[in-house]
Amino acid sequence: MLEMGRIFINGEKITKPGTLIDPLKDVVEINGKKIIPETKKIYLAMNKPAGYVTTRAHFAGEKSVMSLLSIKNVYPAGRLDKDTEGLLIFTNDGEFANKITHPRFEHDKEYIVHIDLPLTREKESRIQNGIILDNKKTAPCVIKDIKKEPVSGFSLHIIIAEGRKRQIKRMFDYVGCSVIYLKRIRIGKIRLGNLKSGQVRSLTEEEINSI
Numbered sequence: 001m002l003e004m005g006r007i008f009i010n011g012e013k014i015t016k017p018g019t020l021i022d023p024l025k026d027v028v029e030i031n032g033k034k035i036i037p038e039t040k041k042i043y044l045a046m047n048k049p050a051g052y053v054t055t056r057a058h059f060a061g062e063k064s065v066m067s068l069l070s071i072k073n074v075y076p077a078g079r080l081d082k083d084t085e086g087l088l089i090f091t092n093d094g095e096f097a098n099k100i101t102h103p104r105f106e107h108d109k110e111y112i113v114h115i116d117l118p119l120t121r122e123k124e125s126r127i128q129n130g131i132i133l134d135n136k137k138t139a140p141c142v143i144k145d146i147k148k149e150p151v152s153g154f155s156l157h158i159i160i161a162e163g164r165k166r167q168i169k170r171m172f173d174y175v176g177c178s179v180i181y182l183k184r185i186r187i188g189k190i191r192l193g194n195l196k197s198g199q200v201r202s203l204t205e206e207e208i209n210s211i
């Protein structure tokens with residue numbers, strides 16, 4: 001292909017075998033098509049603090065989760081509301097991000113929820129069996145470990161396999177309870193563990209493969 005003049009580097013035809021390039025800087029075209037160099041895949045878990053918005057764009061007056069990262073060539077796979085804390089994944093691997101976020105892959109997402117009022121058995125089973133949000137029934141989910149909290153109402157764990165916008169807050173609103181605290185602690189086999197608020201770690205090989 002070199003001899004046939006089909007390879008261009010930075011717009012210049014290259015015919016010499018053994019020509020070296022810098023894959024991060026040089027633009028290589030073969031048969032008129034740009035070759036995108038394979039970049040190193042990055043997979044990170046953050047314990048998102050409350051008060052940060054999940055966006056790559058910068059909005060005046062808002063703190064973005066991106067400001068907590070030392071690298072910028074990744075993007076959040078999924079989102080948490082500004083006042084929600086906990087596990088947020090960042091990657092530059094589009095396929096991985098899609099597997100985390102697309103409901104088809106059904107990765108469980110576990111949250112700790114504090115609500116203002118007691119969750120009666122009837123309300124609990126309505127949420128667990130599915131309620132109508134945006135004209136569509138939510139998939140069955142699991143609620144466990146309901147406890148009375150000394151100060152902030154009641155706490156519980158909820159495990160859902162979907163990820164609709166503000167889904168958990170809207171599910172509790174639907175049965176007349178307000179969510180006053182929300183933290184994601186698990187996505188599939190990826191656990192928040194003891195990662196401190198605002199800190200970031202790399203995912204393990206096993207966690208990456210589990211997705």
Ligand code: URA
Pocket residue numbers: 079080081082084165166167168169170182
């Ligand atoms: N459900 C919500 O209501 N908010 C979140 O941030 C995540 C899930």
